[in-house]
Amino acid sequence: MEAKFLQCIQPCKWMDTEKLMRKPGGFTRVSQKTMDDSGVQMMFMNVQSNWRTSVHHKPLRWQISSSLKNSQGSLLESGGISALLDESFVLKKKSAEVEPILDGRCIYLVGMMGSGKTTIGRVLSEALNYSFSDSDLLLEEKVGGMSVAEIFKQHGEGFFRDKETEVLKELSMMHRRVISTGGGVVIRPINWKHMRSGVSVWLDVPVDCLARRISAVGTGSRPLLHGESGDAYSKALTRLSTLLEERGEAYANANARVSLESIASKLGNVKVDNLSPVAIAIEVLEQIESFLKQ
Numbered sequence: 001m002e003a004k005f006l007q008c009i010q011p012c013k014w015m016d017t018e019k020l021m022r023k024p025g026g027f028t029r030v031s032q033k034t035m036d037d038s039g040v041q042m043m044f045m046n047v048q049s050n051w052r053t054s055v056h057h058k059p060l061r062w063q064i065s066s067s068l069k070n071s072q073g074s075l076l077e078s079g080g081i082s083a084l085l086d087e088s089f090v091l092k093k094k095s096a097e098v099e100p101i102l103d104g105r106c107i108y109l110v111g112m113m114g115s116g117k118t119t120i121g122r123v124l125s126e127a128l129n130y131s132f133s134d135s136d137l138l139l140e141e142k143v144g145g146m147s148v149a150e151i152f153k154q155h156g157e158g159f160f161r162d163k164e165t166e167v168l169k170e171l172s173m174m175h176r177r178v179i180s181t182g183g184g185v186v187i188r189p190i191n192w193k194h195m196r197s198g199v200s201v202w203l204d205v206p207v208d209c210l211a212r213r214i215s216a217v218g219t220g221s222r223p224l225l226h227g228e229s230g231d232a233y234s235k236a237l238t239r240l241s242t243l244l245e246e247r248g249e250a251y252a253n254a255n256a257r258v259s260l261e262s263i264a265s266k267l268g269n270v271k272v273d274n275l276s277p278v279a280i281a282i283e284v285l286e287q288i289e290s291f292l293k294q
């Protein structure tokens with residue numbers, strides 16, 4: 001049997017253009033359409049358009065046309081794409097296992113600025129068929145559309161923290177949502193009370209990796225990182241290290257911890273910077289599963 005397949009790029013359902021403009025680094029949904037005697041099949045996955053693709057670092061080829069033998073498996077023999085599809089399938093399978101035991105509870109992602117709460121949150125919400133909420137965006141709406149940076153400047157951090165707690169309280173009444181929280185929610189015990197309505201997961205990312213990510217996109221939307229001198233990476237590293245120290249063990253209150261260093265070593269000493277959001281999302285589900293089964 002011969003089949004031709006074509007890959008095309010479509011806007012992805014969870015792409016939030018407003019947030020993407022604030023935090024550059026857009027994602028793209030890749031859809032693979034396969035046609036054979038039995039009809040048309042579609043496969044989807046989400047990749048970052050500037051991604052170096054999955055933990056296997058193979059180049060992503062956007063367009064493939066190929067002669068195929070009869071198995072579906074052979075459709076996937078296409079280098080980087082097959083690695084991405086493998087991850088994508090594992091994520092779907094794991095989501096199907098974890099979704100019933102989650103039983104509608106929300107997932108709260110906590111972690112430092114730049115730890116990937118928004119990025120991983122979107123991947124997870126799509127895999128679980130949950131809605132996605134970003135507490136910073138909800139807070140901005142509550143304050144008449146002012147940005148986080150403007151709120152800090154005009155009203156100060158205390159006001160921001162009060163609004164943040166209000167947003168969490170409202171979210172705690174909801175179900176079937178993945179929630180990306182602001183990096184500072186962990187400092188107020190009342191916020192933990194609200195987050196206990198669901199399952200909280202700490203994305204534990206080494207501070208040098210956070211600084212590389214943040215210096216790549218700039219600190220415009222993150223007022224707590226303003227004000228240091230030096231190059232973008234050193235400034236981010238200094239501020240993030242101080243914040244992390246101030247926050248002490250606060251992140252460890254989460255029900256589950258996802259350490260990027262542990263994932264990297266599990267996958268055979270892959271660089272932390274090269275872990276794909278899908279690989280991290282799989283680990284989030286693994287950790288949630290083991291917490292819920294305890």
Ligand SMILES: Nc1ncnc2c1ncn2[C@@H]1O[C@H](COP(=O)(O)OP(=O)(O)O)[C@@H](O)[C@H]1O
Pocket residue numbers: 023024025111112113114115116117118119120180213214217273274275276277280
């Ligand atoms: N696994 C990853 N590998 C590389 N870059 C990532 C990864 N996850 C997120 N990023 C990038 O890091 C930056 C911060 O991510 P984001 O999801 O906004 O973090 P948070 O919501 O925790 O502040 C973004 O530019 C994003 O594209």
Ligand SMILES: O=C(O)C1=C[C@@H](OP(=O)(O)O)[C@@H](O)[C@H](O)C1
Pocket residue numbers: 111112113114117136148181182183184185221222223224
């Ligand atoms: O760590 C913090 O205190 C903050 C993190 C930010 O959210 P992200 O973690 O989404 O960047 C935002 O809530 C605000 O700038 C304060």
